[in-house]
Amino acid sequence: MRLLYVGSRIDEQQDGTAQLLQAGEIHNIELCFSRAAWRRDKASFLPDLIVEDLAEALEKFQPDVLHISTHGDPRGLCFASRNLEGGGSEVVIVDAKALAAFFSRRHPPRLVLLNACDSIGIARELAELGVAAIGTTAPITNEAATAIATQFYAKLLDGASLEQAFQVIAHLGRVVDGGKVAIELFPPSASMVLNPAPRLIARVEAVDELTGAITVRLGLVDVGREFMQICFFTDARSNKPSEPPATSDLQRDISDGAAWSDAMILHSDCWIAACGLLSSGETFALSQRLRTAILDHSHFEKERAVYKQTRDRALGLLSTFKPPSRAGN
Numbered sequence: 424m425r426l427l428y429v430g431s432r433i434d435e436q437q438d439g440t441a442q443l444l445q446a447g448e449i450h451n452i453e454l455c456f457s458r459a460a461w462r463r464d465k466a467s468f469l470p471d472l473i474v475e476d477l478a479e480a481l482e483k484f485q486p487d488v489l490h491i492s493t494h495g496d497p498r499g500l501c502f503a504s505r506n507l508e509g510g511g512s513e514v515v516i517v518d519a520k521a522l523a524a525f526f527s528r529r530h531p532p533r534l535v536l537l538n539a540c541d542s543i544g545i546a547r548e549l550a551e552l553g554v555a556a557i558g559t560t561a562p563i564t565n566e567a568a569t570a571i572a573t574q575f576y577a578k579l580l581d582g583a584s585l586e587q588a589f590q591v592i593a594h595l596g597r598v599v600d601g602g603k604v605a606i607e608l609f610p611p612s613a614s615m616v617l618n619p620a621p622r623l624i625a626r627v628e629a630v631d632e633l634t635g636a637i638t639v640r641l642g643l644v645d646v647g648r649e650f651m652q653i654c655f656f657t658d659a660r661s662n663k664p665s666e667p668p669a670t671s672d673l674q675r676d677i678s679d680g681a682a683w684s685d686a687m688i689l690h691s692d693c694w695i696a697a698c699g700l701l702s703s704g705e706t707f708a709l710s711q712r713l714r715t716a717i718l719d720h721s722h723f724e725k726e727r728a729v730y731k732q733t734r735d736r737a738l739g740l741l742s743t744f745k746p747p748s749r750a751g752n
Contacts, residue, residue, distance in 0.1 A: 424579065424618035427486035427532075428452060429477065430470035431493045431502040445470050445492055447569040448538070452490070455576040464580055464618060474502035474515055478525040485530035487617055488579075492568075495539030519548035526554075533617060534585060536575075538568060543607050550609030555585060559596075560605040567599040571606070582620025619645035623697055623709050624723050625716035628686055630736045637737045641684040641716070643697050643709070644723050653699035655684035657713075659691060681723065689713060692741045714741045 430445050449468050456466045467484050469476075470492075481489070494501040499518035522545075526532060535549055535556045546558030571592045578588035589608040596604040622644050629638040641655040696710035717734060720726075726734065 424464045424488065425484065425486045426452070426456070426464075426466040426488045426490060426576070427480065427484045428466065428468040428470070428490045428492065429472050429480065430468075430491075431472055431474070447566075448492060448572050451569050451573040452576055455573060455580055458577075459580040472502075474504045474517060477502070477517075481525055481532075482527045482529075485527050486532050488534045488536065489532040490536045490538065490572075492538040495537070495542045495545070497541050497544060499545060500537070500539055500542070519545045519552065523549065523552045523554065533615065538572075543605070546607065546609050555608070555610065555615070557589065557606060557608050559607075567596075567604055570599060571595055571604075579618050580620075582616065582618060582622075584614050584616050586614055621645045621707075621709065622719060623695060623711050623716050624681070624720040625695065625713055626683075626720050626724075627717060627730070627734045627737045630733055630740065632736065632740065635690050635740055636688050637690070637740060638686050638688050639713070639717070639737075640686055641695055641697065642681040642720070642723075644681045651700045653682050653697055655687075655695070655697050657687065657689065657693045657695045659689055659693040714738060717741075 428449060449470065452466055453468075456464050467486075469480055472480060491500060496516070499516040500522065501514050502517050504513050504515040522535075523531075531554065533555060535546070535554055537546055537556065537558045539545075540559060542558035543560050544558070546556035549556040574595060575588050575592045578591055579585070586608070589606075593606050593608075596606040624642045624644055625639045626642060627637060627639055630636075631638075643653055643655075692712055692714045694710055695713050695716055696708065698706065698708040700706055717738060720734075
């Protein structure tokens with residue numbers, strides 16, 4: 424997920440209130456991105472942008488999310504504009520149609536978050552133009568803006584849908600600033616996921632009910648193409664860890680959106696895991712129970728009736744598994 428933060432500092436108070444508001448937002452957004460488990464995410468910040476540079480910035484960064492922090496009124500968003508004659512700047516109003524005209528044709532933002540008072544009308548108009556948008560009806564204090572930005576981007580970066588992340592900040596808006604902050608999402612039920620988080624799944628290949636053996640292939644979904652190597656393994660003592668595939672094989676395996684392990688024969692609801700190396704040099708690791716991974720496979724791939732029968736037999740065996748009791752130290 425690519426984020427572009429745009430600010431236009433105008434009419435700042437002597438005590439620097441507007442500047443502190445932006446600083447708090449930027450700091451917390453940077454923290455969210457630095458803590459994200461998958462470092463393909465990138466945030467760029469232009470807190471002092473003038474309106475003449477907006478279209479160029481959107482074309483250059485091509486963000487998935489455009490976050491605008493500025494003043495607003497019912498007519499539109501307030502931006503600073505270069506005053507060529509006096510060498511200073513003046514304030515101009517950018518309405519929804521003008522803002523949409525600045526978007527990159529190759530990669531328009533999928534979401535516009537407007538941290539500006541009286542911006543609900545603009546958000547609604549942007550949605551009518553085909554872009555999801557979030558607007559507010561009231562000025563937000565530094566503390567509220569910081570909390571809302573932190574919670575919203577943390578959820579998005581964790582793989583939540585837009586609507587799920589919005590519900591968190593909508594409820595937060597009802598309790599901060601004395602309940603005066605009204606936040607709305609347009610369209611109201613936006614189910615798109617801006618940042619799919621990789622997750623472990625398992626596909627059942629065969630079931631031997633006499634021995635209780637289940638043959639599975641482990642998969643890592645939404646891996647992207649910045650992965651160099653992935654190693655799948657389990658904590659089952661009878662199973663050997665799979666060998667990490669070569670880079671060329673891995674690139675071929677993830678053409679359907681997932682990287683798959685070789686077949687493994689397992690006898691229990693063991694822990695399964697995947698770890699690996701990114702092209703950036705960073706490492707990652709995921710783990711969960713085998714039964715959960717088999718169930719999650721249903722959300723990734725449309726299953727045929729024959730497969731469902733095999734899967735259900737495997738789940739039946741796993742449901743009867745009881746971890747061995749420990750006698751003590």
